[in-house]
Amino acid sequence: MTGGGLKDNRIIEFKEVTKVYGKGYGAVSALRGVDLCIDEGEFVAIMGPSGSGKSTCMNILGCLDMPSAGTYMFRDIDVGRLTRNQRALLRRHYQGFVFQGYNLLSRTSALENVELPLLYRGVSLRDRRQRALEALETVGLTGWESHTPGELSGGQQQRVAIARAIVTGPAVLLADEPTGNLDTVRSNEIMEVLIKLNRYKGITIVMITHEPDMAHYADRQVHFLDGLVVLDQENGGKG
Amino acid sequence: MLWNTIWLALREIKRNVMRSFLTILGIVIGVGAVITMVTIGGGATVQVREQIASMGSNLLMVSPGKRLGPGQSSGNVPFKEADVEAIMREVSSIAAVAPVSSQSMQAILGNQNWSTQVTGSDNQYFFVTNRSIGTGRQFSESELRAGAAVCIIGETVRKKLFGGQEVLGEKIRLQKLSCEVIGLMAEKGQSTMGQDQDDMVVIPLRTLQRRVTGTQDVSLIQVSVRDGASTDKVQKDIATLMRERRHLGPSDDDNFHVMDMKEITKMLTGTTELLTALLSAVAAVSLLVGGIGIMNIMLVSVTERTREIGVRLAIGALEREVLMQFLIEAVVLSSLGGLLGIILALTASLWLAGMLRVPFIFNGPIVLIAFVFSAAVGMIFGYFPALKAARLDPIDALRHE
Ligand SMILES: Nc1ncnc2c1ncn2[C@@H]1O[C@H](COP(=O)(O)OP(=O)(O)OP(=O)(O)O)[C@@H](O)[C@H]1O
Ligand SMILES: [Mg+2]
Numbered sequence: 001m002t003g004g005g006l007k008d009n010r011i012i013e014f015k016e017v018t019k020v021y022g023k024g025y026g027a028v029s030a031l032r033g034v035d036l037c038i039d040e041g042e043f044v045a046i047m048g049p050s051g052s053g054k055s056t057c058m059n060i061l062g063c064l065d066m067p068s069a070g071t072y073m074f075r076d077i078d079v080g081r082l083t084r085n086q087r088a089l090l091r092r093h094y095q096g097f098v099f100q101g102y103n104l105l106s107r108t109s110a111l112e113n114v115e116l117p118l119l120y121r122g123v124s125l126r127d128r129r130q131r132a133l134e135a136l137e138t139v140g141l142t143g144w145e146s147h148t149p150g151e152l153s154g155g156q157q158q159r160v161a162i163a164r165a166i167v168t169g170p171a172v173l174l175a176d177e178p179t180g181n182l183d184t185v186r187s188n189e190i191m192e193v194l195i196k197l198n199r200y201k202g203i204t205i206v207m208i209t210h211e212p213d214m215a216h217y218a219d220r221q222v223h224f225l226d227g228l229v230v231l232d233q234e235n236g237g238k239g
Numbered sequence: 240m241l242w243n244t245i246w247l248a249l250r251e252i253k254r255n256v257m258r259s260f261l262t263i264l265g266i267v268i269g270v271g272a273v274i275t276m277v278t279i280g281g282g283a284t285v286q287v288r289e290q291i292a293s294m295g296s297n298l299l300m301v302s303p304g305k306r307l308g309p310g311q312s313s314g315n316v317p318f319k320e321a322d323v324e325a326i327m328r329e330v331s332s333i334a335a336v337a338p339v340s341s342q343s344m345q346a347i348l349g350n351q352n353w354s355t356q357v358t359g360s361d362n363q364y365f366f367v368t369n370r371s372i373g374t375g376r377q378f379s380e381s382e383l384r385a386g387a388a389v390c391i392i393g394e395t396v397r398k399k400l401f402g403g404q405e406v407l408g409e410k411i412r413l414q415k416l417s418c419e420v421i422g423l424m425a426e427k428g429q430s431t432m433g434q435d436q437d438d439m440v441v442i443p444l445r446t447l448q449r450r451v452t453g454t455q456d457v458s459l460i461q462v463s464v465r466d467g468a469s470t471d472k473v474q475k476d477i478a479t480l481m482r483e484r485r486h487l488g489p490s491d492d493d494n495f496h497v498m499d500m501k502e503i504t505k506m507l508t509g510t511t512e513l514l515t516a517l518l519s520a521v522a523a524v525s526l527l528v529g530g531i532g533i534m535n536i537m538l539v540s541v542t543e544r545t546r547e548i549g550v551r552l553a554i555g556a557l558e559r560e561v562l563m564q565f566l567i568e569a570v571v572l573s574s575l576g577g578l579l580g581i582i583l584a585l586t587a588s589l590w591l592a593g594m595l596r597v598p599f600i601f602n603g604p605i606v607l608i609a610f611v612f613s614a615a616v617g618m619i620f621g622y623f624p625a626l627k628a629a630r631l632d633p634i635d636a637l638r639h640e
Contacts, residue, residue, distance in 0.1 A: 064553055064633050085557050092555025103550050103637055107254065117554045119243060164554075 010075075011172060011204050012038040012061065017070035019056050019227075030056040032227040033070070040171075043198045043205045045215035048224030054208045055100060055176055057224070061206060062097045062174045063087040092120055096165030098175040100208075102157045104149040110136060110160045111145040117168050135163040138193055154181040162190065166197060172204040173197065179214055191217040241567075248568035251540075252575070262536040263576030265529025266616060270580025270609045271587060272522030277605045278588040280515025282597040287507045291500060297334075297464035298367065299474055300498045301326075301481070316485065316494055317456035320444065325484060326460065330476045332468035337363035338444050338457040346392075346440060347412040348400040355396050356439045357413055359447025365424075367461045375407050375422030378443055386445030388418035393437035394426045416450045418442060470499050526612065529576065530620040537569050537624035548628050549636025562629035569621020570614050577613030581606055 019031040030053045038044055046054050059065040060072060063079055072079040074090065082090065091097070096117075104113045114132040123131070136145060139159040149157050158181050165173055173194070179187035195217060197203045207218065215221050216235060223231035252259045304315040323338045340359045345352060358364070362377045372391065382389050390411070397406055406420050427436040448455055464473045474497050481495050498506070541548070551561055584606075592599035 059634060062553070064637075085559075088552065088555050088557050091553065097553060099553070099637065101637075103546065103553070105547050105550060116551070120551075120555050120560065 009039045010037060010073075011040045011042075012036070012206075013071075013073040014057075014060075015071045015073075017057075017060065017067045017072060019053070019060065019065070020068045029227055031060075031067070034227070034229055036222065036229060036232075038204065038206065040204055041198070041202050042220060043194070043218045044207070045218035045221045046206065046208045046224065047210070047212075047215055047221060052224040053227040054224050056227075058174055058176050058206070058208060061172075062095055063091050064097075092117070092168075094171040096168060096170035096173045098158075098161050098165045098173070098178045100176040100180070102149070102161040104157055104160055104164075106150060107148055109146045109148055110141060110152065110163075113149070113160055114163045114167050117164060121168060131167055132163070135167040136160070138166065139163045140189060155183070155186055158182060159186075159190070162193070166203070169201065170203060172206065175205065175207040177208050177210065179209065179211070184213075187211070187214060244564050244567045245571060247564065248571040251568055252572060258536065259572060259575075262532055263529070263572055263579065265525060265532045266573050266576030266613050267529075267580045267583060269522060269524075269526030269529045270577050270613050271583035272525060273519055274581060274584030274602070274605055274609050275587045275591065276515055276518040276522055278584065278600065278602050279591050279595065279597060280511060280518070281602055282592055282600050283511045283595075284508050284515075285600055286597055287511060288504065291504050291507065297466065297468075297470055298500055298503070299462040299464060299470065299477065300503060301460040301462065301477060301495060302498070303458070303495050317454075317458060318460055318495075319455055320457060322481070322484060323457060323460055325480060326462065326477055329480055330473060332465045332473055333462060334465045335363040335366045335463040337361060337367045337461045337463075339364065339459040339461055340444060340447055340452065340457055342447065342451055344413050344440075344451070346396055346400060348409070351400045353396060353399040355393075357447065357451070358439060358441050359444040359451075360441060361444055363463075364441060364461070367463045370427065371425045372422045373425040375420070377422065383443045383445065386443055386449050388416060388446060388450070389421045389442065390418045391422035391424060391441045392420055393424050393439045395435050395438040396440055397423055413440065413442070414451070416446070418446070474499055526616060529613075530573070530616040533569055533573055533617055534620035534624060536572075537565065537621050538627070540568075541565065541624050541628045544628075545631065545636045545639040548631050549633050549639065552631065552633035553637060558629040562625045565625030565628045566618065566621050569625065570617040573617025573621070574610070574614045577610045580613065581610060584609075 014034050014036040017031055017034045017036075018029065021028045021030055034053075034057060036057075046057065048054050056065070060067055063074075063082070066080065074094070077090065079087065079090070104110075105116070111129075111132050114135050115128045118128045118131060133142075133145065136142060139162050141156060141159055141163065144152065144156060147156075149160070152160065158178065162175070162178055165175065175194075178194075179190050182190060191214060194205055194207070198205050205218075207214075209215050218235060220234050221231070222229055301318070303317050318338070320338060323336050327333060327336045337360050342357050342359075343354065344357045346355050346357075347353075361383050365371060365377065373394075375391065377391070378387075378389065381387070390413070392400075392406070392411075400411060401409070406423055409420050410417050411420060412418075424437070424439075424441075444457070462473070462477065464470050477497050478493065478495075481497075482491075482493065485494060487494070548561060551564075585601075589599055591597075
């Protein structure tokens with residue numbers, strides 16, 4: 001195919017993506033023409049002030065929301081042309097999502113929460129158990145498997161949410177402030193986990209964060225302001 | 240996946256035992272009532288059939304008066320004893336003919352007093368109605384001819400008047416008529432309509448006519464057709480004979496009616512069946528109400544669990560998987576109601592059958608149908624809420640508070 005090696009390596013490509021919420025007077029432009037390319041295996045940190053459109057961008061990346069205009073290519077798939085069910089399948093098979101507000105199932109044990117994506121993938125009960133236990137171990141929650149979200153601290157819930165996102169071994173991990181509720185020590189631990197997933201499993205990571213310290217773990221930082229990308233740079237001083 | 244979903248549904252139900260129970264109560268009562276009605280009704284019908292069979296399948300009943308028709312009414316011209324003799328003489332293939340006239344009367348012995356049905360007939364009566372004399376004897380020819388003051392009593396009358404005493408040769412009073420007990424009928428038990436068939440006294444027809452009613456009338460003629468002969472033909476022959484004897488012209492309608500077993504069965508079981516159908520219909524309505532209850536709770540459940548649905552959709556659940564989850568939950572819930580209903584119905588039927596003295600006949604098909612129906616109710620009434628859940632927008636659902 002034309003386009004050469006660089007293009008083959010691309011996993012995410014936003015072209016002139018805009019998102020408008022509402023109509024008429026009350027309409028809010030959350031994204032106002034975003035161009036963004038992410039290659040396989042990259043670790044990208046998205047930063048920006050509150051309300052600048054980071055979560056909106058992330059929801060579109062995660063195929064949960066559709067752009068008002070512009071195109072979103074996931075590998076060679078034009079997401080804009082997919083049906084609702086096709087987008088669900090894309091999420092199921094290629095993406096892991098950590099929500100800003102954890103979004104765990106209440107009254108359901110940590111283990112079962114983590115097993116959930118595997119259930120929809122049709123993984124057998126035994127494999128499900130084992131992989132969920134491994135994922136919980138990765139985020140340092142061994143021993144907490146049977147606790148429900150109501151019995152876990154905010155930080156622990158966040159780690160369950162991360163375990164749930166990585167348990168399927170997705171091609172891309174989309175994390176909306178995965179360390180928002182963690183102390184520095186825990187945050188750094190989670191970052192180490194993400195780095196490992198990125199380095200050794202080749203999982204592409206897109207992470208929203210408010211903390212420059214966390215952003216430094218990434219290969220690249222993308223800054224949003226008022227629905228536009230205002231800065232897109234490689235992190236200096238790293239390998 | 241299916242087992243997972245069913246298991247998930249059961250867990251969801253367990254989480255809210257009280258609410259789940261109240262939700263399915265309508266289904267429980269509906270299924271329970273339908274099965275109970277059909278079972279008891281079926282038992283009653285079978286009982287009527289058995290009783291009719293015990294009367295002999297080749298019985299014909301000739302009664303005066305027209306068959307009910309639009310805008311017709313006419314005074315009943317009663318039969319006479321001569322009609323009975325004519326049938327016996329002129330219609331072929333007849334085993335026995337018995338005239339029957341009855342009257343409700345007080346039977347008195349000493350200071351015992353009992354109201355009972357007194358039937359005037361002859362010895363053919365016992366043959367035609369399939370009854371036998373337990374102790375004592377039938378009427379003698381001379382007693383019948385002379386209209387003697389003798390009687391044959393049923394077991395209930397014996398119990399009420401005599402208690403443990405010897406009955407044969409004793410005299411009882413039927414209002415003003417004092418007559419000697421010459422026989423005791425073998426016990427027959429209760430009829431479907433709750434009538435005690437042993438609560439009766441039989442006296443010679445002439446005795447009844449002369450000493451009680453004061454007329455020559457015979458109110459009913461019972462005919463027993465010979466085994467193997469065509470009842471249809473005998474029925475027609477009797478009708479032809481009666482038309483002749485009553486001088487009816489070709490354009491006149493019958494002013495009497497010959498009923499065969501099929502008609503008698505229909506008449507007797509018809510009421511039972513109609514009642515059963517009616518009550519079952521009422522019960523079925525409660526199933527419908529139960530379905531609406533399920534829909535209501537499922538809608539509440541969908542609203543309550545909007546975030547959960549959002550999470551599932553965001554994680555990659557397909558619309559139809561979410562639909563299935565809620566549908567299965569509704570079906571599991573209503574099937575559970577169906578099962579409880581079946582248990583309730585079987586208990587209630589057994590108890591009621593004992594109370595009403597109707598045989599308990601387990602009706603497999605209706606139990607199965609009721610169960611399938613309850614599951615279908617869950618499916619139908621769960622569909623709309625499930626669709627509502629499946630159609631949710633994941634982002635909106637996740638934001639839902
Ligand atoms: N569903 C919605 N309806 C209307 N407006 C919305 C909706 N979602 C987001 N917005 C608006 O879009 C803009 C961008 O919101 P977004 O959630 O992307 O911000 P953010 O960068 O993630 O902020 P934060 O750092 O606080 O999470 C905001 O002005 C917000 O009010
Ligand atoms: Mg946000």
